[in-house]
């Protein structure tokens with residue numbers, strides 16, 4: 275089942291990267307990640323997944339239930355206030371943009387307006403949850419819904435364009451496209467999809483920001499040209515670059531973590547691509563067996579079977 279390959283690839287990447295979040299690249303070079311470890315940044319046991327997976331699972335549940343943007347906002351609040359969709363029944367990390375937006379919601383701001391729209395708020399908080407939209411049969415409708423749902427927390431157009439690039443890449447893998455075609459397919463898609471987002475007339479400026487990803491030789495760039503911060507563009511670049519420059523699931527997610535920076539999100543997004551491309555069986559069993567609260571994840575994946583809108 276394709277969604278299982280991708281979701282598990284994502285969750286395992288998140289859990290592998292979590293203990294290293296905020297490590298610098300130099301620190302990772304001195305002491306590279308080679309296996310699943312625990313504790314570190316948030317002092318959580320091995321196999322603990324983070325807000326990335328919690329929010330991604332909320333999106334998946336909302337899609338299964340054919341929920342609205344308002345319903346999704348309620349699921350995010352349930353996570354924020356009541357520890358819903360957490361690995362050990364307790365929320366332990368959340369991004370600043372997301373928490374500010376969820377506080378806006380709690381004050382009664384509408385979900386279409388609660389997200390932050392300034393450039394400083396173009397973080398990876400909506401990119402990290404967008405994976406499930408790629409699996410809905412009506413892709414165009416799903417992307418439209420994704421852009422609306424993004425507004426709950428992230429209203430900057432760079433966030434929606436980055437999500438569009440990522441889900442198109444996932445979709446192209448589902449469609450059986452060759453690995454070397456994936457970047458140009460995703461780039462062509464967001465060039466056409468500009469109008470779906472809140473992008474204003476500064477197309478030239480936005481094009482400049484996406485220039486690296488639009489370059490046909492993007493995947494051959496040297497590592498020192500790839501940043502790995504929580505800025506949405508660098509997270510997207512790093513995830514795609516790690517997937518393109520490796521030839522197995524394990525190699526891809528470890529490369530992502532060893533860039534340092536926002537290691538959980540970058541490894542999760544890399545893992546979503548690599549899990550789908552190489553398959554569930556390519557994910558080391560030892561890592562899968564360490565993941566916290568696996569029933570929560572598998573029960574949701576099983577429910578996608580019930581829905582005809584999913585690709586098998």
Ligand SMILES: [Mg+2]
Pocket residue numbers: 324325326367538539
């Ligand atoms: Mg996280």
